Every structure is written in structure tokens, then in C-alpha cells.
Amino acid sequence: MIDRYDVAVVGAGPGGSSAATFLARAGRRVLLLDKFDFPRDKTCGDCLSPRALGVLRDMGCLDAVVALGHATPNMxxxxxxxxxVGARLPQVHEWPDYAVVVPRLTLDDALRQCAVTAGADFRPRVTVKFVSADDQGITLTGSTPDGTPTYRARAAIIATGAATRLLLTMGVLRGPPPVMLAARAYFEGMSDLRDAVEFRFDHVPLPGYGWVFPTSATSANVGAGFVRTPTNAHRMPDTAQAAYDHFIASPPLRAVLAGAKQVGPVKGYPLRTDFVTAPTTAPCTLLVGEAAGLVNPLTGEGIDYALETGQLAARHLEAMLADDDLSATRLDAYDRDLRARYQDLFVFCHRVQARYMHPLAMNLLIAAANLRPDLKNRLVRTVLGLRQPPFEHNR
Ligand SMILES: Cc1cc2nc3c(=O)[nH]c(=O)nc-3n(C[C@H](O)[C@H](O)[C@H](O)COP(=O)(O)OP(=O)(O)OC[C@H]3O[C@@H](n4cnc5c(N)ncnc54)[C@H](O)[C@@H]3O)c2cc1C
Known part of the structure; x- marks a missing residue:
């Protein structure tokens, strides 16, 4: 007989491990599946915002994660x-007032371990090929090196990040969503590294961004990304690696990297920022994190939204399971909750990206922010995804 779980979570990145932790801690039988064995790498800038750290505190693993990485109060x-323009990170909503940079190789394993400690049943090397719903709940069809297992659960959470094959096969996505492209590498032996997470808009294609995120006093994750649309494709690089190469060859980055050694390869990966139009549910199923298009289009931050929506999805599913009600109305309540929290922010970020991510506008804004503390404060909060940008107060 097939074992039946309360919830099957597909994907053990930050979104999946967050959801699995909160559900298992609530006493639910949770299956956590990932196509990779852990620890595994995930191409990323590795920066955890205060918003992300707030969820890690709720998960009970904040101190453990901080110990794995490099914390800084500056951006x-x-x-x-x-x-x-430089600033200290503000205190918001009782979240920590610092950022932490932790390589995903170790971060994601720590989060997965947190879910396992809470009681989740983790199975590595299971690629989920299909998720279907019937009156009895959910059936997941997997593929492993040894065969094609089937799993049953009352509900599912899909946390597969920017890998869209499962959502396309299920028909949840009708076609490939638009993506940003970004690439990064690690460097060691940096002698002149600032103690700050640095978002750079110089020597990158706009709309786009570069970053230098310190992983220690002398090492960093350095990368660049950009948005390619049908209208700007002719002036954009062909690949994320091309944007990255241009960025690190620029004079300011050459100065930052003087004497430093690259450790490991340059790696690129797409980012989904299409939350505004993305589906967030399927029958008996909730989507979390980047599977729901939740990456900030201005900064590429997505770990925070993945952790936060993992927690939110767990809360919704726990209530649905307690009421034995997985109806479309209850699933829609999750979508409405996500829209209430993030829709305005994401609409706004896309608008800012289209209208203001030009050299002149950004130069003027950053110069003005140096003169006006109120503007600087708003700029910092915008970059952190905390409020609307300073130059437009209403939509
Ligand atoms: C270059 C780059 C830099 C970035 N920098 C930052 C940053 O500094 N800070 C930040 O907050 N965000 C950053 N992001 C975004 C961030 O990496 C993602 O938004 C975040 O990882 C999303 O978390 P997630 O849990 O939704 O998905 P993921 O972390 O992508 O996890 C998805 C998991 O699902 C598994 N999976 C996928 N398909 C299947 C399947 N069919 N069956 C089983 N398992 C499956 C994968 O193996 C993976 O473990 C960056 C992204 C890129 C590409």
C-alpha cells in the first residue's frame, strides 16, 4: 500500500524547506522531495535580507545560519x-537590522536539516514529473535512479524555483515565463573589500544590476544580471556570462578584485520575476517562492519571498487540513493573501524598472539621496523591497 502524507513538498530550496518545517512542526506528516542530493549548490548571490532573517528566526535557525555566513549592517x-550612497540597514518589523551572506551550498542544507529535525521525511534524487489531484487528494509521479515511484498526499506545495518543467507539464504554466538572466562567481583574497552588501548599477546593462556580497572580510560572491525583453533584446548581451564578464572587467571591479583569486566556475541561472501574472495555486496545491514568480525585479532578491511564502503556505494549508477543506475557495484565499502582500510592490518594481532604470535617472536619484536623508532612507527601503520608491508615492 502507498504511504499517504498530509503534505508533499516538491523542492527543498528555501521555500520548500520553510513550508516543510512549519507544517511538520504543526504535527503534519510531510514528505520533502528534491531532484538533488544535499548539500547541493544553487546559483545565487547568497544575500539574506532582513526580511529573510525574520523568517529564519521563526524557523528557529537564525543563529545557526548567521554562524555559517558573513553578517554586515551596511549596504x-x-x-x-x-x-x-551608503547606509546602515534599517530596523523594520523587528527583523534583524543586518544582512547575511551565506553560500547556498551550506545555507540550503541547513534549511533542509531544519525541516528534517522538525519531522519532515526528506527523499533526495527524486525528480517529480507530474502532480495530479482527485477526490482523495494528490498523486505525485517521480523519477529516481532506481525507478518511477508514486507518492500520495492530501495536498502538495510546489517550490521548484525557476525550474518550470513540472509546472509546464502540469499545465499550470501555459508557456515559459519571462526571466532575468544572471551569473556569479566566488573570489578569495580580496584586500580592499567593503563591509557592505553592494548593489551596483555601473558597467551592467540596464535594466539590470551587479553585486559584490562579502562572504568574509576577504572573500565575496560577485555577479551581474539583466532583463531582456522583446524591445531591448538588440542592445542586451546574449548571455548572463557576457554581462558578468563585462562587469568584472570594468575599472571599479578590477580595483575591487585586485590580487583576488576566482574560486570555482562562473555559473549562470534564470530568475522569475513574473509574480504579477503568475498562477499561485493548482488543485489541492499551493505554489511558493520563485515557482510563483516571486523575485524582486529591481534587486534579484528571492530567498526572502521564498521563505516567507513557505511560512504563509504552511499556515494556509494547516488551516485547510484542519477543516478538511481543500476547495478552490480556500486555495483562492492563499492567492488573495499573496496578492495583498506583494502585488502592489511587484507592479511598482516593474514600473520603476521600465521607467527609471536608465543611467540619467539613477544617477540623479543616487546623487540626491546623498544630500537628503529622507530620500536615502526611502531608496534603501525600496532596494530592500520594503516600500514604494521615493519618486512616486501613488500608483
Ligand atoms: C545569479 C542569481 C543571483 C541571485 N542572488 C540572490 C540574492 O543574493 N539574494 C536573494 O534573496 N535571492 C537571490 N537570487 C534568487 C534566489 O536564488 C531564488 O529566488 C531562490 O533560490 C528561490 O527559492 P525557492 O525555494 O523558491 O527555489 P530554489 O532555491 O530554486 O529551490 C528549488 C528546488 O527545487 C528542486 N526542484 C526543481 N524542480 C524539481 C522537480 N521537478 N522535482 C524535484 N525537485 C525539483 C531544485 O533542485 C531546488 O532544490 C538569485 C538568483 C540568481 C540566479
């Missing part, structure tokens, strides 16, 4: 023409 934004 810096560099304008296309090179001038910059």
Missing part, C-alpha cells in the same frame, strides 16, 4: 556613473 548602492 551601498552605486550609480551608473560611479557615485554611491
Amino acid at each position: 551601498r548602492v552605486v550609480a551608473p556613473w560611479g557615485w554611491s
Whole structure:
């Protein structure tokens, strides 16, 4: 007889491990599946925002994660023409007032371990090929090196990140969503590294961004990404690696990287920022994190939304399971909750990206932010995805 779980979570990145932790801790029988064995790498900038750290505190693993990485209370934004504005991270909603940079190789394994400690049954090397719903709940069809297992659960959470094959096969996505492209590498032996997470808009294609995120006092994750649309494709690089190569060959980055050694390969990966139009549910199923298009289009931050929506989906599913009600109405309540929290922010970020991510506008904004503390405060909060940008107050 096939074992039946309360919830099957597909994908053990931050979104899946967060959901699995909260559901298992609530006493639910949770199956957590991933196509890889852990620890596994995930191409990323590795920066955990205060918002992400707030969820890690709720998960009970904040101290363990901070111990794995490099914490800094400072951020810096560099304008296309090179001038910059620096700030301390603000205290918001009782979240920590610092950022932490933790390589995903170790971060994701720690989060997965947190879910296992809470009681989730983790199975590695299971690629989920299909998820279907019937009156009895959910059936997941997997593929492993040894065969094609089937799993049963009352409900599912899909947390597969920017890998869209499962959602396309299920018909949840009708076609490939638009994506940003980004690439990064690790460097060691940096002698002149600032103690700040640095978002750079110089020597990158706009709309786009570069970053230098310190993983220690002398090492960093360095990368660049950009948005390619049908209208700007002719002036954009062909690949994320091309944007990255241009970025690190620029004079300011050559100075930052002087004497440093690249460790490991340059790796690129897409980012889904299409939450505004993305589906967030399927029958008996909730989508979390990047599977729901939740990456900030201005900064590429997505770990925070993945952790947060994992927690939110767990809360919704726990209530649905307690009431034995997985109806479309209850699933829609999850979608409405996500829209209430993020829709305005994401609509706004896309608008800002289209209208203001030009050299002149960004130079003026960053220069002005250096003169006006209120503007600087709003700019910092915008970059952190905390509020609407300073130059438009209403939609
Ligand atoms: C270059 C780059 C830089 C970035 N920098 C940052 C940053 O600094 N800070 C930040 O907050 N965000 C950053 N992001 C975004 C961030 O990496 C993602 O938004 C975040 O990882 C999303 O978490 P998730 O749990 O939704 O998905 P993921 O972390 O992608 O996890 C998905 C998991 O699902 C598994 N999976 C996929 N398909 C299947 C399947 N069919 N069956 C079984 N398992 C499956 C995968 O193996 C994976 O483990 C960056 C992204 C890129 C590409």
C-alpha cells in the first residue's frame, strides 16, 4: 500500500524547506522531495535580507545560519556613473537590522536539516514529473535512479524555483515565463573589500544590476544580471556570462578584485520575476517562492519571498487540513493573501524598472539621496523591497 502524507513538498530550496518545517512542526506528516542530493549548490548571490532573517528566526535557525555566513549592517548602492550612497540597514518589523551572506551550498542544507529535525521525511534524487489531484487528494509521479515511484498526499506545495518543467507539464504554466538572466562567481583574497552588501548599477546593462556580497572580510560572491525583453533584446548581451564578464572587467571591479583569486566556475541561472501574472495555486496545491514568480525585479532578491511564502503556505494549508477543506475557495484565499502582500510592490518594481532604470535617472536619484536623508532612507527601503520608491508615492 502507498504511504499517504498530509503534505508533499516538491523542492527543498528555501521555500520548500520553510513550508516543510512549519507544517511538520504543526504535527503534519510531510514528505520533502528534491531532484538533488544535499548539500547541493544553487546559483545565487547568497544575500539574506532582513526580511529573510525574520523568517529564519521563526524557523528557529537564525543563529545557526548567521554562524555559517558573513553578517554586515551596511549596504551601498552605486550609480551608473560611479557615485554611491551608503547606509546602515534599517530596523523594520523587528527583523534583524543586518544582512547575511551565506553560500547556498551550506545555507540550503541547513534549511533542509531544519525541516528534517522538525519531522519532515526528506527523499533526495527524486525528480517529480507530474502532480495530479482527485477526490482523495494528490498523486505525485517521480523519477529516481532506481525507478518511477508514486507518492500520495492530501495536498502538495510546489517550490521548484525557476525550474518550470513540472509546472509546464502540469499545465499550470501555459508557456515559459519571462526571466532575468544572471551569473556569479566566488573570489578569495580580496584586500580592499567593503563591509557592505553592494548593489551596483555601473558597467551592467540596464535594466539590470551587479553585486559584490562579502562572504568574509576577504572573500565575496560577485555577479551581474539583466532583463531582456522583446524591445531591448538588440542592445542586451546574449548571455548572463557576457554581462558578468563585462562587469568584472570594468575599472571599479578590477580595483575591487585586485590580487583576488576566482574560486570555482562562473555559473549562470534564470530568475522569475513574473509574480504579477503568475498562477499561485493548482488543485489541492499551493505554489511558493520563485515557482510563483516571486523575485524582486529591481534587486534579484528571492530567498526572502521564498521563505516567507513557505511560512504563509504552511499556515494556509494547516488551516485547510484542519477543516478538511481543500476547495478552490480556500486555495483562492492563499492567492488573495499573496496578492495583498506583494502585488502592489511587484507592479511598482516593474514600473520603476521600465521607467527609471536608465543611467540619467539613477544617477540623479543616487546623487540626491546623498544630500537628503529622507530620500536615502526611502531608496534603501525600496532596494530592500520594503516600500514604494521615493519618486512616486501613488500608483
Ligand atoms: C545569479 C542569481 C543571483 C541571485 N542572488 C540572490 C540574492 O543574493 N539574494 C536573494 O534573496 N535571492 C537571490 N537570487 C534568487 C534566489 O536564488 C531564488 O529566488 C531562490 O533560490 C528561490 O527559492 P525557492 O525555494 O523558491 O527555489 P530554489 O532555491 O530554486 O529551490 C528549488 C528546488 O527545487 C528542486 N526542484 C526543481 N524542480 C524539481 C522537480 N521537478 N522535482 C524535484 N525537485 C525539483 C531544485 O533542485 C531546488 O532544490 C538569485 C538568483 C540568481 C540566479
